[in-house]
Amino acid sequence: MSENAETTPAAGSFLEGTWLRILAPTLLALLFLGGWEMMVRVREIPPYILPGPIAIWKTLLRDWGSLSVSLLITLKITFMALSVAAILGLVLAILFAQSRIIELSLFPFAVILQVTPIVAIAPLIIIWVDDIAISLLICAWIVAFFPILSNTTVGLNSADHNLKDLFKLYRASRWQVLTRLLLPSALPYFLAGLRISGGLALIGAIVAEFVAGTGGSASGLAYRILEAGYQLQIPRMFAALVLVSTTGIAIFLALSLLTHLLLRHWHESAMGRGDRR
Amino acid sequence: MSPRRPLLSLTGVSKRYATGTLALEGIDLTIMPGDFIALLGPSGCGKSTLLRLIAGLTSPSAGTMEWPMAMHDAAGEVERDIGxxxxxxxxxxxxxxxxxxxxxxxxxxxxxxxxxxxxxxxxxxxxxxxxxxxxxxxxxxxxxxxxxxxxxxxxxxRILLMDEPFAALDEITRFRLNNDLVQLWAQERFTVIFVTHSVFESVYLAERIVVMAPRPGRIAEEVAITAPAERGEEFRTSPEYAAQCRTVSLALSSAMGGAHE
Incomplete structure (x- = not known):
């Protein structure tokens, strides 16, 4: 062999980094929760003002039956909104990359959609759309859509110009250029957009439900928070809040894992600090 | 066999960019099958533009490019057959x-x-x-x-176009790749057009060196290189190599009007 390939990075430093990444925030969280519990007990704060973490945990376990039903509903809206946002964002970004006129005429409207506060238009959507689930879905979609669209558009436009020349040289068809050059180039950008949108879809679903304020058994976590607030069941309110945050974190972690799996072979962003070169 | 036909002839080819810059002016160049041609010149002499013209990545503003041996596709465009x-x-x-x-x-x-x-x-x-x-x-x-x-x-x-391919590599790697390229060319006898700004690299590799001058990019001189059939480290250290490097160096500096750059 003439030139040598770079040797693989030291595994030790990577492992150390992973441990630190998990251990440090966990320790901080335990400290925070401990301090919180202690303060509530020492100062004898009543649970309807501020419940301690242990009380919240107990409530979460006790009310798991009704809370889990709501969690599933919120999850369903979030994922459907995210999927529609991902598909539509991708398709629209591809259209933008194919035709400048489509991009110039549609992009401003995508921006308008993005900058209009969802809290302000959610009531209108809820009035216009009969089905409450669909109106929640639309609200969540509006919030989640733009990061995917704009990121993917940037990604499709960022393909290496020499590679573009190469494809031109070999007389690649538009389809070949799209599938073999533009889409792979855009993948890291699309995934970054998806990670932002995952959190936003959840926020959109929650905000819209707050505005809609629908009750009944088929309501999501936001309504559980509202309802618990009205009834001064503050521990239950906190329990629902914990579920919302946990869901958000889980979505972020899942999408980060997906990004890592798809990009680990080639993209800087998906490599451990150790194997960067 | 009939007299050898050129692979490509350029006659009076000019290229002016949309910005108004005249990148190339009045290029006449005939490329025969199996040639190893180096385009040598300082940056800004249009050697990369010339390569892109040959590749069909851009088209000339004036002049003609003829491919006497090439096939044409359904749209009537030349099948360039290029790497x-x-x-x-x-x-x-x-x-x-x-x-x-x-x-x-x-x-x-x-x-x-x-x-x-x-x-x-x-x-x-x-x-x-x-x-x-x-x-x-x-x-x-x-x-x-x-x-x-x-x-x-x-x-x-049929044609391998190379745009300063080894410029970013260290010298040891560059020498090795030079040797490998010469060897591949000796085996396959494709036509090579090799853009470089290195006198030493061009003399080592090429049979014909086209010296280019800048502003506007034009051909100043052409130097034929005589070398043993087997180019290798021996050739690189021979007095013939050194003498030809001197000739090409002089041609290059006179092409640049003796300017120090």
Whole structure:
């Protein structure tokens, strides 16, 4: 062999980094929760003002039956909104990359959609759309859509110009250029957009439900928070809040894992600090 | 056999960019099959533009380019049959070595399996056997350039265009790749047009050196190089090599009007 390939990075430093990444925030969280519990007990704060973490945990376990039903509903809206946002964002970004006129005429409207506060238009959507689930879905979609669209558009436009020349040289068809050059180039950008949108879809679903304020058994976590607030069941309110945050974190972690799996072979962003070169 | 026909002749070719810059003016150049031509000149003399014109990546503003031996496609366009090596390796980072090398064949509609078989042959010929599944980021600069060369040659093109391909490599790697390129050329006898700003590299590699001058880019002089059939380290250290380097150096500095640059 003439030139040598770079040797693989030291595994030790990577492992150390992973441990630190998990251990440090966990320790901080335990400290925070401990301090919180202690303060509530020492100062004898009543649970309807501020419940301690242990009380919240107990409530979460006790009310798991009704809370889990709501969690599933919120999850369903979030994922459907995210999927529609991902598909539509991708398709629209591809259209933008194919035709400048489509991009110039549609992009401003995508921006308008993005900058209009969802809290302000959610009531209108809820009035216009009969089905409450669909109106929640639309609200969540509006919030989640733009990061995917704009990121993917940037990604499709960022393909290496020499590679573009190469494809031109070999007389690649538009389809070949799209599938073999533009889409792979855009993948890291699309995934970054998806990670932002995952959190936003959840926020959109929650905000819209707050505005809609629908009750009944088929309501999501936001309504559980509202309802618990009205009834001064503050521990239950906190329990629902914990579920919302946990869901958000889980979505972020899942999408980060997906990004890592798809990009680990080639993209800087998906490599451990150790194997960067 | 009838007298040899040129592969390509350029007559009075000029290129003016939309910005108004005259990149090339009045280029007359005849390229015969099997030639190894170096385009030598300082930056800004239009040598890369000339290469892009030949590749069909841009079209001339004036003058004619004739391909007497080329076929024409259905749209009446010349089938150039070209391999191109850029200054950067220009590999697809998301694809491993074999997928990168097989790309031109697959773009031409070849089945993936057959394309990969042929790609594997060329990967072996550029000394990268065993690295088929490696991703570009795991390779050194010299290895990436080898992949790029394998990809350019996998379609067995009639012409290999190279745009300062080794400029970014260290000297040891560059010498080795120079030797390998000369060897491949001796075996395959494709036509090479090699852009460089190095006098030493051009004399070592080429049979004909086209010295170019800047502002506007034009051909100043052409120097024929005499070298043994087997170019190698012996040639690199011979007095003949040194003498020809001096000749080309003088041609280059007179092309630049004796200006110090």
């Amino acid at each position: 191109f090596v850029f200054q950067e390796p220009t590999l697809m980072p998301w694809a491993n070595v074999i997928r990168n090398v097989a790309l031109p064949l697959e773009l031409a509609g070849m089945k993936r399996r057959e394309a990969e078989e042929r790609a594997a042959e060329w990967i072996a010929r550029v000394d990268l056997k065993g690295f088929e599944k490696a991703y570009p980021r795991a390779l050194s600069g010299g290895m990436r350039m080898r992949v790029s060369i394998a990809r350019a040659l996998v379609t067995r093109p």
